[in-house]
Amino acid sequence: MLTITIRRRGLILASAAAALAPAAAFAASPDLGKPAPLFTAVDSNGKTWSLADLKGKIVVIETTNHDCPYVRKHYNAKNMQTQQREAAARGVVWLTSASNATGEQGYVTAAQANDIVKRLDAAPAAVLLDPQSKIARAYGATVTPHMYIIDASGTLVYKGGIDSIPSSDVADIPKAKQYVRIGLDEVIAGKPVTDSSTRPYGCTMKYPRTST
Secondary structure (H helix, E strand, C coil): CHHHHHHHHHHHHHHHHHHHCCCCCCCCCCCCCCECCCCEEEECCCCEEEHHHHCCCCEEEEECCCCCHHHHHHHHCCHHHHHHHHHHHCCCEEEEEECCCCCCCCCCCHHHHHHHHHHHCCCCCEEEECCCCHHHHHHCCCEECCEEEECCCCEEEEEECCCCCCCCCHHHHHHCCCHHHHHHHHHHCCCCCCCCECCCCCEECCCCCCCC
């Protein structure tokens, strides 16, 4: 019985570590205070988005995986949708990036992405389709959700978790420090982001098995 208990504890700890650990082998994280990596991607409605074209706008990037319990936590509680709408009302461009590889958990077609947005009443400016994980690699994304804020000059000013409590429990949201919401408040006010680099938590990003 003791052996089984130890093994179970080991599995639980390993799962927690996988949800929190930075996946350094996947990609290098870009530097804060430097120009955010440029990208061009097509969204679920066939529109092409280029970060270069968004200069002058504050941009949020949210990596997503609709099957991830950490993502579901924030959508089931309407926390993600609320922040998306708050951001849009302030002129912020919120881009949700579906960056898991084709055939992996979290991969979506354009139609599936639109169905999920409708079902969840989500409100990003766009859902970017990134099945080759190009955006995720450029930003060093390790989990879903992994969050980034880019200021109006095109500088990366925040990277990390959406909030401070790394759990999949909806009940933890009101108790957590909302890093992205606070960070946006500071950026809009022309202030530096106090907690500019935090530990992301969520489901491991599913990169393509072979480079393309």
